[in-house]
Amino acid sequence: MIRVGVDVGGTFTDIVLERSGADSAVVVTKVPSTPHDQSEGVVAGILKVCSLAGVAPGEIDAVFHGTTVATNMVIERAGAKVGMITTRGFRDILHMARHKRPHNFSLQFDLPWQSKPLVRRRDRLVVTERIMPPDGSVAVPLDEDEVKAAAELFAKRGMDAVIVAFLFSFLNDAHEQRAKEIVTSILPDAFVCCSSEVVNTIREYERFSSTAMNAFIGPRTSAYLRNLEGRLRANGIDAMVRIMQSNGGISTIENSSALPIGLLLSGPAGGVIGGRWTGAHCGRDNVITIDIGGTSADISVIEGGELRIKNPRDTEVAGLPVLVPMIDIDAIGAGGGSIAYLDPGGAFRVGPRSAGAVPGPACYGKGGTEPTVTDAQVVLGRMDPEHFLGGDLSIDASLSAKAIEDAIAKPLGMTVEAAALGILKIVNNHMALAINANSVAKGIDPRQFTLMGFGGAGPLHSVSLAEAIHAKDVIAPLHPGITAATGLLVTDLQYEYTQSTVIVLDGASDEAFARVNAVRDELIARANRQLDADGVPAGQRRFRQIAECRYVGQGFELRAEIPDGPLTPASAAAVIDDFFNAHRQVYGHAFRDQSTEMVTLRIVATVAVDTLTLPKLDKGGRTDPxxxxxxxxxxxxxxxxxxxxxxxxxxxxxxxxxxxxxxxxxxxxxxxxxxxxxxxxxxxxxxxxxxxxxx
Structure with a gap:
């Protein structure tokens, strides 16, 4: 069995190959990323690691891939031209949102859903229809002629994608599905999706926005995945391909193409999974991970060996809500390529702008003239030119010194070394503040945690960061620069299915339990249909049941575990206890005399994959060998x-x-x-x- 993990970063693409069996081996390498078409770097890296391992490309059995394609599209607002068909009277939901100000007392704040909307107002069209709560009954039939007229107008406007988002479709999706059929018949080449397919839950703004996000990134993401698959096949790689998801699981190309919204944290998620796996090897269950690459630093906390999933109120990308489960990861613009500069007021700053892969830091000699964090490390003698990437990439220390001298040292009257130290001090402070925001601000005491720094630049900063946050100690993984790619090889196949099912758990009736269990059975059936299509044997399937709960009248939910089997009064009591514990951990208090309401039922279907196996080292026991x-x-x-x-x-x-x-x-x-x-x-x-x- 030969498996390859590929993680694409802003500067480098990381590859790990595992060959199991009698001649088992693990081989790792890095190649420069190719921002114009990430698939080029992915395939080049796979061919290179095959050469290093003495493996023919056709011998690879599986490729696991983490990508930032979807995320970059949203950040750069470089996605598809999207049209929207919605219920009459609700055209402006995407504009009004929740009427919340991101910064209550700022006069300069930006509302990204208004200033940079995923769907322009002129492309949001309304049709006559109405589904009613609480049972999803049809109050007003769908006017199919209006849907057809809207689709024909979108065809004239050359829309790349169309979303269908109706009120209360999570209770009854018949209107959405029929509208999708009509749109698809008129726009057969467009990317078309329904809100009930993307996020089948309560809250119309978040559901509509998430569906718009899915369509915004859909055409280019699905094209990238098809292009990647085609390029792999053209190079003789006929392996099964799986894609990393934001929730820490992996999925198929087909599912990822239909629901690309699940890829928005694809890249960083692999690093957290790899960090948890490494922590287990090292006997550390409490770990703060920081993945420092060329353009960003991604921070997460692993407590008791468990990943943290973000609260639904916090799952957003580029200021827009995304109602899909995501590992709790904070990303900041701080990495090896972060550029140091003096702002118009003369202040010394570092990042978030990055030199990226092209032209890269000044020392790469590819035309970059602005000083970066990597250049500071080179000037201070912490990165040796002859051993940078094992000598695969040549760097010129004199170019680093000149860039720092011209941009920072001379204007501030400092030595080049003092300026380089200043660059590192500033970027380390940025990262330490971000770590505290993801740990201390959420009730985590870093003094009880190990800091694990990885990514190409992680071990260069780890000890300085550990001192700043008072972490217990530091772990440098075996292959720091490849940890995110390693995480791809220890990740389970995973699908999640949701349905808003509102029920007050305290004293619920038999009828209410029966309604929840009917939804449960349908979600499990959907998961089984997907796993059947993947060819997964029934005995390897695992189903986890989650109730997203809140106090009656509360605004947002927290996750609580449902014991295996149908929901009963006994298991409902266990759910309530788990919700109380989660509420106490997140908010510092819980009210056991208040009623608990389940809002959403979530089924997580997983299939364990063969985990990466590393050989133990021979014993040394030497000091400074x-x-x-x-x-x-x-x-x-x-x-x-x-x-x-x-x-x-x-x-x-x-x-x-x-x-x-x-x-x-x-x-x-x-x-x-x-x-x-x-x-x-x-x-x-x-x-x-x-x-x-x-x-």
Whole structure:
């Protein structure tokens, strides 16, 4: 069995290949990303890792892929031209939203749903129809002639995508489905979707907005996935292809093409999954992960070995609500390519603008002239030109020094080294504040957590960040630059199906339980139909039941687990207890004398995949092993001291070896800094635990 994980970042594309069996091996590599067409970099990386592993491309059994295609489209507002057909009288739901001001007392705040709408007002057309609560009865039949007229107008306007979003369609989707049939018959090449297919839940604004998002990214995302599949086939790679989802699961190309909204956190999710897997190897269940790449830093918290899923009120992308489950990840514009500059007022700033893959940092010699975080690391002697990406990518330290001198040092009257230290101090402070927002602000005490830094730049910043947030210690994974790609190989196949089913759980009647269980059975049946299509044996399927609950009258829900089997008075009591516990954890209090209301039923269908297997290292137990030392070189640390610092080849370190700082530990995909006063201990599988020296 040969499996490949591919994670596309803003600067580099990371690839890991696992060959299981008698000749088992794990091979990793990186190639530059190709922003104009990510599939080029993906295929180039797969062919390169195959060459390194001595594997023919046709021997690959499965490819797992994490992508930022969908996210970038939303951020750049470079998606499809979308038309909308909605219930008469509700044309402006997407404009009015919730009448909330993002910043109550700011005169300059932006409302992205108004300033940069996914669907222009002129392209939101209304038709006569009406479904009524609470049972989904038809009050006004659908006027099919109006739907046809709207579709014909969209055809004249050359719309790429059309959404059908009617009021209360989560109770009865018959009108939406019929309207979709009519639109598809007139616009056979358009991307057409219904709100009940994308988000089958209560709240019309969020449902409409999520459906618009799905259509906005749909045509280009599905085209990219088809193009990727075709390019793989053209290069002799006939493997099964699976795509990483925002919820931490993987899905098929077909499902991802129909519901691309599930890919909005595809890239960062793989890193969190890989961080959890690495933490388990290292005996750490409480981990704060930070994935620092070329353009961004993605932060998440793993508590007790469990991933955190965002509260529905917080699931948004580029300021727009997205009602799909997402791992709780915060992303900021801070990475190796983040550009340092002086703003018009003369203030020293770093990011969020990035040099990206092209032209990249100044040291790449590809035309970049602005100083970046990577250039600062080079100037301070923390990245050696001859070992950058194992020598695959040549860098010029003089270009880094010139960029920093011209843009920062001279204008501020500083030395180049002082300016470089300033760049790192600013970007580290940005990241530390973001970590605290994702941990301390949510009731997490970093002093009880291990900080795990990965991505190509993660181990260069980990110890500095751990000091800033007072983390317990630091882990540098075995392959830091490939951790997100590694996460793709330890992720389960996963689908989620939802249905708004409002019921007060306290003292619910038998009739109410029967109604919920009928919905449950239908959702499980839908999941089984999808898994049948995937060819998954029945014995490998697992179903998790989740009730999204709130107090009666409360505005938003929290997740609570439903025990296996139909909902009964006994299991409802367990749901209520789980909701109380979740409420106490999130808000600091819970009222057990108040009634609990279930709003949405969610079925999560999973299929466990074969997990990545790493060999244990041979035992060493040495301190500062000389045979692993490559050479020594001047390196400047955060306190400004320039020290003669040994470079260790990470591949020559054995289990239980200790490397005392100052030291740099070098490998192909990253460099790990061990500052003075710290010691790095190699663990069984090659991960390193970095902690303060005792005594």
């Amino acid at each position: 000389e045979d692993a030392v490559m050479y020594r070189r001047r390196t400047v640390f955060d306190d400004g001291r320039a020290l003669d610092t040994p470079r260790y080849a990470r591949g020559k370190l054995l289990a239980d070896d200790r490397v005392e700082g100052p030291a740099l530990i070098i490998q192909h995909n990253s460099t790990t800094i061990v500052p003075p006063g710290y010691v790095a201990t190699v663990l069984d599988y090659g991960d390193m635990l970095i902690s303060r020296k005792k005594g």
